[in-house]
Amino acid sequence: MAFRRLPILLMVLYMAASCGPSREERAAFMLKQARNSLMLQDTASALLMLDSIPRLHPRALYSVGAAMNLKREILWEIQKRKQVSLDSVEAEIRNLQANFVFSRGEFERSGRYTHSRLLPERNLSRSYLKPEVTEKGDLVLVSQLVGSRINHTRIRVYDGDLECRSDSVPAGSADYYGSSFLGRGWERVTFRNGRENGVIEFIASNGGNNLKTAFLGKGSVVIFLEEGDRKAIGDTYALALLIRQRNQLHQEIGSLQIR
Numbered sequence: 547m548a549f550r551r552l553p554i555l556l557m558v559l560y561m562a563a564s565c566g567p568s569r570e571e572r573a574a575f576m577l578k579q580a581r582n583s584l585m586l587q588d589t590a591s592a593l594l595m596l597d598s599i600p601r602l603h604p605r606a607l608y609s610v611g612a613a614m615n616l617k618r619e620i621l622w623e624i625q626k627r628k629q630v631s632l633d634s635v636e637a638e639i640r641n642l643q644a645n646f647v648f649s650r651g652e653f654e655r656s657g658r659y660t661h662s663r664l665l666p667e668r669n670l671s672r673s674y675l676k677p678e679v680t681e682k683g684d685l686v687l688v689s690q691l692v693g694s695r696i697n698h699t700r701i702r703v704y705d706g707d708l709e710c711r712s713d714s715v716p717a718g719s720a721d722y723y724g725s726s727f728l729g730r731g732w733e734r735v736t737f738r739n740g741r742e743n744g745v746i747e748f749i750a751s752n753g754g755n756n757l758k759t760a761f762l763g764k765g766s767v768v769i770f771l772e773e774g775d776r777k778a779i780g781d782t783y784a785l786a787l788l789i790r791q792r793n794q795l796h797q798e799i800g801s802l803q804i805r
Contacts, residue, residue, distance in 0.1 A: 573599050573609030580616065589624070593617060621804045632795040635788055642785045645778075656680045659785060661778040666690075673769050675701070675759060677746045677782040683790035685783070687712070687742035688734060691761045695731030697724060698763035703745055703771070705755040710748035713741040717763075733761075749776060750783035 567575070576599050583592035599606070599613040647665060650657030657680070662668075664676040669690065676688040689701050699722065700714045715721045721736040737745075749757060753776040761767045771779075 569603045570606045570609055573603035573606035573613075576602075577609050577613055577616070580613070584620070589620060593620060596620075618804060621802050625799055625802055625804065628795055628799050632792065632799070635792045635795065639785065639788045639792060642781060642788065645781060646785065656682060658686070659782070661782055663774055663778045673761070673767070674775055675703075675745075675749075675771070675779065677742075677779050679782055679786040679789060681789070683786045683793060684738075685742060685746050685786050687737040687746055689737070689759075689761060691731070691733040691767060693730060694761075694765075694767050695724060695726055695733065696761065696763040696765040696767060698733055698735060698761040698767070700762050701735075701737075701745065702760040702762060703748060703757055704760070705752065705757050708748075708752060708755065710743070710745050712737050712743045712745050715741060746779060746783050746786075750780040753777060753780045 576595055580592045580595035580599075583589075583595060596613045596617040600610045603609065643659070645662055646659040647662055648657055648659050658678045659680075660676065660678050664674065666676070669676070671692060673691045673693070676690065678686045678688070680686070689698070691698055697717050699717055700712045702709060702711045704710070715735050715737060717724075721738065722733075723735075724731070724733040726732070737743075749771065757771040757776060759769050759771055761769075
C-alpha cells in the first residue's frame with residue numbers, strides 16, 4: 547500500500563514546487579532587496595546581496611545580468627568618490643611637500659621626507675628634535691644633543707602636567723651614536739619602529755604650548771622646543787597622516803576590481 551502512495555506523494559511535491567516562486571522570481575526578489583539597501587545607504591549589504599544572486603540562482607539569467615550591471619554601477623560610483631578624495635589628498639600633500647626635502651640613501655628601499663628647517667646640515671651646533679616620515683607614512687624621530695655627554699637613550703617632552711615619553715634605545719645599538727671633540731659632546735639617537743611612542747603626535751597636538759624636551763640618560767639635559775621647531779614637527783605629522791591616507795585610498799581603489 548505504501549508503494550502505491552509513493553507516485554502520488556512525488557506528484558504532490560512536484561506540484562507544490564511548481565506552484566512556488568521560480569528561480570527568476572527568487573532572484574528578482576533578492577535584486578529588489580539589494581536596491582532597497584542602496585536606498586537606505588547600506589552599500590555593503592547591497593553588494594553582498596548582488597554577489598549572492600549568481601551564486602544562488604545561476605540560471606536566473608535576467609536577474610544575474612541585472613545584478614552584475616548594478617554592482618558595476620555601484621563600484622564605479624565608489625571609485626569616483628574615492629578618486630575625488632585621492633585628488634584632494636594629493637593636493638594637500640603637494641602643498642605640504644614644498645617645505646620638505648626628500649632623500650633616499652644608496653642602500654635604502656624607502657626614501658624619507660625631512661622638514662627644511664630641521665635638516666641636519668642646518669642644525670649641526672644645536673640640540674633639537676628631528677622627525678622624518680617615510681614614503682609609507684611611518685614616522686621616525688631623531689634626538690640630537692650637543693654640548694653634553696650623558697649617553698641619553700630616551701626623551702621626555704612636557705609642559706606642566708602634560709607629558710609624553712619615548713621608549714629607550716639601547717646605547718650599543720645602531721640607532722645610537724655619540725662622540726666627543728675637544729671636550730664638547732655630540733649625541734644622536736634614532737627612535738624608529740614605534741620607539742618614539744607618540745612623541746611626534748604629542749608635539750603636533752600641543753604645538754601652542756611652551757614645550758620642553760628632556761634628554762634622559764646618565765643625567766638629564768632640558769631644552770625648550772622652539773616655536774618654529776614645533777610648527778615643523780606638526781607639519782611632519784600632518785604629512786605622515788596624508789601619506790597614509792593616500793596609500794590607503796590607492797589600495798582601496800585597486801581592490802574594487804570593476805569588470
